[in-house]
Amino acid sequence: MNDNERSRSRRNFIKASGMSLASLIAMGLMPAEKILANPNDTPPFGDYPFTLGVASGDPLPDGVVLWTRLAPEPLAEDGRGGMPNRKVPVQWEVAKDQNFHHVVQRGTALALPELGHSVHVEVSGLEPWRHYYYRFKAGPEFSLIGRTKTAPATGTPISSLSIALASCQAWYHGYYTAYQHMSEEELDLVLFLGDYIYEYAINSNNLVRPVELSSARNAKVVTLGQYRLRYALFKTDPDLQSSHAAFPWVVTWDDHEVENNYADENSQYGATEKQFLEQRAAAYQAHYENLPLRSTSIPEGPNMKLYRNLTYGNLADFHVLDTRQYRDDYEEVFVSGPDTDIRLDPKRTMLGAEQEQWLYDNLKNSQTTWNVLAQQVVMTQIDRDTGPGKEFSMDQWDGFVANRDRIFSTIKKHNVQNPIILSGDVHRHVAANLKEDFNDPHSPNIGAEFVTSSISSGMDGSDTDGYTSIWLSNDHVKLYNAHRGYVRCTITEDQWKTDYLVVPFVTEKGAPIQKLASFTVDNGQPGIRESHSKNKATT
Known part of the structure; x- marks a missing residue:
């Protein structure tokens, strides 16, 4: 389906369903005194x-943006949180x-039942x-206090920036101990790179935490209430609450x-x-x-614009991508042998035409030292056949080679400064060089990719697993580790430093945190170099 067909399909869905939330959300953003006769009228909780x-x-x-x-x-099993069907001033x-x-x-803002x-x-x-x-206050009750931090003015010189990367937090697979340790850091920003929730049924087959849940959780999630x-x-x-309260x-x-x-409108x-558009809208x-999220991300039925740009002074541009909503479909997750040619189709896109052009315009016009793509799936090429054959994942950027090549061409053509790719998805810590030609180990580096492991998804991890030799057989991969944890990045004008932090277990509380490895990228030199390692699988 091309972009015009996609747009027509979604317009027809919205027209048929009447699912436009813009007016409701606009009401929620208005001061309560303009809506309610008595803006102090709060129901008892x-x-x-x-x-x-x-x-x-x-x-x-x-x-x-402040949220609660x-x-x-x-x-409460209906998903309404025990709230009455009425507007509540906050x-x-x-x-x-x-x-x-x-x-x-x-x-004073309004909490609307239509928006949970x-x-x-x-x-x-x-x-x-x-x-x-x-902080927030509803009736006599105060929320806990949160701390946030604004961005520096565009173009302003700043000496350093500290961020953390997180992804993949299956609550039922273990404890969020990594967030406990993250909350004790001094960070300017947290980037969450996908899989905030999981839609699977929760039951005795996957529930690690010693809690009892009602049967309402033992079902695949498809409705708004679910x-x-x-x-x-x-x-x-x-x-998780502590980390949210500690940093933007x-x-x-x-x-x-x-x-x-x-993939886009296609359920697997x-x-x-x-049916899937209805599920996606919910x-x-x-x-x-x-x-x-800002009002620029107000959903309209099954459409929601999530890609956006944030600039931190003269130091970094963060190009936040959506690699899921607009991507072309695929029939098989893994392709091998002669079937690998399908991934080379020049029409295939991970981002969709509009987002692609937005990204290229942002990259061409960037004036910062570092250009960061904050996104979801691994961009570096991973040949999963350690022998003479080839096997690739169609769910990662290997399934969208032409789109990846267009990004690399834009970086080269416009001399985009210091590209850094930040990714999640695979529940592994990975560090890799991005190559002009992945099939030539001597090809120049385009940039660096740092992949964060999961917070808890996959339960307890380990230094190595059954995929270690596969990933490390790709020469440009410099780190592969299967523990849970997060990534911390310290950014200055001269250098980007990435620390890989791990916890030894998540199926029980109280895991300590340790630094597994550190890598740096020097300004103007796109290759990564190792500066610290401990008990890890690496090349």
Whole structure:
């Protein structure tokens, strides 16, 4: 299906379903006093309403998005969080100090039942590159206090930037101990690279945590109520809440926010296009409801614009991509032998024409030292046949070679400075060079890719696994490790440093954190070099 056909199909879906949330969300963003006759009229809560915590995200030089969701009964099976079917005013405050002696902004927003009683406040008018504290109040109840940080002004010289990468947090596979350790860091930003939730049924076959869940969780997630309940279940985790409250997050999705391995309008599980568009609309709405996203990401039925750009002074441009919503479909996840030619089709796209052009324009016009693609699936070529044959994953960039080549050509043609690719998806820590020609080990490097492992997905990890020799047989792969954890990046004008952090187990609480390996990229030299290693599989 081409782009015009896709657009026509989605327009017809929206027209038929009437699923446009723009007006509702606009109402939620308006001051409550303009909507309610009595903006202080709050229903009594059966329990504490801020059980899902607070969050901030998508920082700009003059502001951030603040988020919370009212849910006194977060695991109520209808997905409504124990809230009544009515608008609820929620007060918010932003201060320069954690005691709120110096409040700089305050207001009242509406938590609407149509949006799962979520609240998104887009604060502006703040000072660039400084910390702020925020909190919410509903009735007599206060939320916990969150801390956020605005971005530096565009073009402003900044000496350093510290970020963390996370992905793949299957709640039922183990504890989010990595987030506990992350929350103790001094970070400017967290990039979440996909699989915030998982849609699978939860039962005794995959549930590691010693809790009892009702039968409502033992079903594949496809409806809005089910998606809301799944986000609520994951977000009750205290370590996840701590990380959200400690730093602003920039979030993108992969497949499990909707369904495993989906591609654009195509389900991999036999759903009709209409059924899947309905499922995708529900998933996209729940994603917006539960994360600190701007109104530019308001979903319209099965459409939701998630790709965006954030600039941090003169140091880094973050090009946040969506590699799932617009990609071409594939019949087999893995192709080998003569079938590998299908991935070379010049018409195949991972990003879709509009997002591709947006990315190329951003790369060509960037004025920063580092250009970062924050995205989901592994970009470096991984030949999975260690012998003379070839085997590739069609679900990663290896299935979209022409699109990858177009990105590399843009980087070369316009001398894009210091490209860095940040990825998730595979539940492994990986470091690799990106080559002009992956089939020639002596080919020049285009840039570097750093892949973060999962927070918990896959349960307990290990230094090596059955795929270690496969990945490391590709000469440009410099690290492969199967432990759980996250990645920390420290960025300066001269150097990009990436630390791989791991926990030895997630199926029990209390795991310590250790630095597994460190790699650096020097300004103007796209190859990665190792600066620290300990107990890892590497070339």
